[in-house]
Amino acid sequence: MTADTEPDRRWLSAAIELSRLSPPSHTRYAVGAIVVDHHGVVLATGYTGETDPHEHAEEAALAKLAGRDLARATIFSSLEPCTARKSRPASCTDLILAAGIRRVAFALREPPIFADCHGAETLRQGGVDVAEIGELGHLVAKINAHVLRLATAASGR
Template identity: 70%
Template sequence: MTSYTEADRFWTRSAIDLSRLSPPSPTHYAVGALVVGPAGNPMATGYTGETDPHFHAEEEALAKLAGRGLDLAEATLYTSLEPCTTRKSRPVSCTELILAAGIRRVVLALREPLHFADCTGVETLQAHGLEVIEISDLGEAVRDINAHVMGMQTT
């Protein structure tokens, strides 16, 4: 994976902060996501369960941009957790939604643990030519926020 910038760290931390808004549930992770334009302007945000308990963070953010005719090829999607590739509650995964939106760059803090599904979001996005960056030192905050499903105590 390629290196990241201080702006990438800032926006990934912002996604982690958004994830704190997600209602705790034993059936899903608390995730936050932002789509940021090439000039560093946030275009849309979302968190798991924002409008529906079954909607993922990336899905929430991308839905706010749908139908607006925006070219997202230069935008970056920042997410606290690896975009899903398997969904039990919805027909389309977040990875598929990202690909369909035309986003070419994704930055995340933590790969999805093997708790709900075997996720291959990073590999799938890379196989489609997207730049994917993991800022793994921010992953501990994501684990703490999701201790309710990961079976961990918060620090």
């Protein structure tokens, strides 16, 4: 795993800010994703619900890059890419692996509210370099407080 860098924190902060564009919903996380090439050029962005209520941020960004060589790109996602979905046949980790992306950075592990997620582990098993930049996780949790509060209330904690 590559240590995170100042550019990683900048790009991830931008993905977190992008997540604020996600239409409000108590049934999904607000997530932002940015795909950046090895020169630091933004190739695509996406956020939860960008064009479809069931669309995930990584899915939205990657759909804009179909057929492109992404082997040297990094996807910055505010939340750990999912490994299970009810609304689509392919998870975000499946889409990232299929796109050939070799590096992923995220700020917060997906809480076990909607699914049991093992995105970081699945990506690593697929040969992807994964950087977890937890120091920014509190920002993602704050943006998703509406979902996290409901889950806490439902569990009685």
